[in-house]
Amino acid sequence: MLRYEDIKDISDGRLYDLNDMVKADCQDCRNCHKCCSSDMGKSITLDPLDIYRLCQATGRSFNELLGREIELSYIDGIIIPNMLMKEGCRFLNEKGRCSIHPYRPSICRLFPLGRIYEGLDFKYFLQVNECIKSNRTKVKVRKWIDTPDIERYSAFVKKWHNFLKMVEKKAAAIEDETKLKGLLMAVIEEFYVKAFDPDKDFYEQFDERLKASLAVIRKFA
Numbered sequence: 001m002l003r004y005e006d007i008k009d010i011s012d013g014r015l016y017d018l019n020d021m022v023k024a025d026c027q028d029c030r031n032c033h034k035c036c037s038s039d040m041g042k043s044i045t046l047d048p049l050d051i052y053r054l055c056q057a058t059g060r061s062f063n064e065l066l067g068r069e070i071e072l073s074y075i076d077g078i079i080i081p082n083m084l085m086k087e088g089c090r091f092l093n094e095k096g097r098c099s100i101h102p103y104r105p106s107i108c109r110l111f112p113l114g115r116i117y118e119g120l121d122f123k124y125f126l127q128v129n130e131c132i133k134s135n136r137t138k139v140k141v142r143k144w145i146d147t148p149d150i151e152r153y154s155a156f157v158k159k160w161h162n163f164l165k166m167v168e169k170k171a172a173a174i175e176d177e178t179k180l181k182g183l184l185m186a187v188i189e190e191f192y193v194k195a196f197d198p199d200k201d202f203y204e205q206f207d208e209r210l211k212a213s214l215a216v217i218r219k220f221a
Contacts, residue, residue, distance in 0.1 A: 007116060007125060015116065015123035018142040018150060022126055024113055025139040033096040034132055035111060037088035042073045043107075044083035047160050048191040049153075050105040051081065052202055055195065057103035062192050072188070077168045079184040081192060106157075109145050112136075117161060152203050159210060170220055183220045187213065 016022050026032070046054075051062055051070075058065065062081075066072070069090040070081050083105065084090055093099045098108075112131040113124045124141055147153045167187055174180045190213050196205050 010127055010129055011114075011125040012128055015125055016113075016141050017123065018140075018145075018154070020124075020141050021138045022113065022124070022141055022144070023136050023138050024126060024141075024144050025137045026112070026131060026133045027135070027137070029133070032133060033092060035130065036092045036098065037096070038085070039087065040083075040085040042071075042075060042082045042085075044085055044089075044105060045075065045107065046070060046081045046083065046105055047157075048196070048206060049156065049202060051192050052196045052198075053103040053105070054100070056198060057100040061195060077171050078164060079188055080164075081188075106145075106147070109147060113141070113144065115157070120158060120162060122157065122161070149203075156203055156206060159206075163210060163214070166214075167217060170217060174220060179220060183217065186216065 012023075014022075051065075054065060054069070055061060058069075062070075066081075069084055071084050072079055073082050075082070089098075091098060091100045091104075098104055110124070112127045114127050115122045116125055142150050167183070171180055171183055174183065190209055191206075194209075196202055
């Protein structure tokens, strides 16, 4: 999801790599769940790995999650799923804790960090106005993100971001509404509705689907 603020106004002015130390550690968010219980609109967008994790956490399919915990939204010229956050996250339990914490989406893992893309690559930045915790401590970025196979994950993020940019560009050039809907829903079907096999490597499955989808999407005029 694109943001249009000047990064100087929302960050500490630095860009971080995986091995950099950043003042992001919220001490396990003790006694605080403000971000999770707030109306964050459509800001928690979900990539295929997020949905793969949510399906593992709940034992439900994408279609079963749709309308209950997630929704489809038209964002930045494409259709993309996001967490339903109108009255706070549906996975926040009665104690104010995340009931799916090991499977939480990537944006939740990042917070209060964000990602900024520079061409084909990206950097991390600290969002200084989003988290109300004032006593955050320094932590290495790769540890904070708490994601196994972080290098493979980073490669996936780049591929997915660049793929979506290509879809956005292709969608913007399509005038026929039927063709446009067909393109956008083909992406949803291939990467979200069609379940990934939990017994196989996610990244290998993603790469196979990406290759096939690129060939299909290039045919849209």
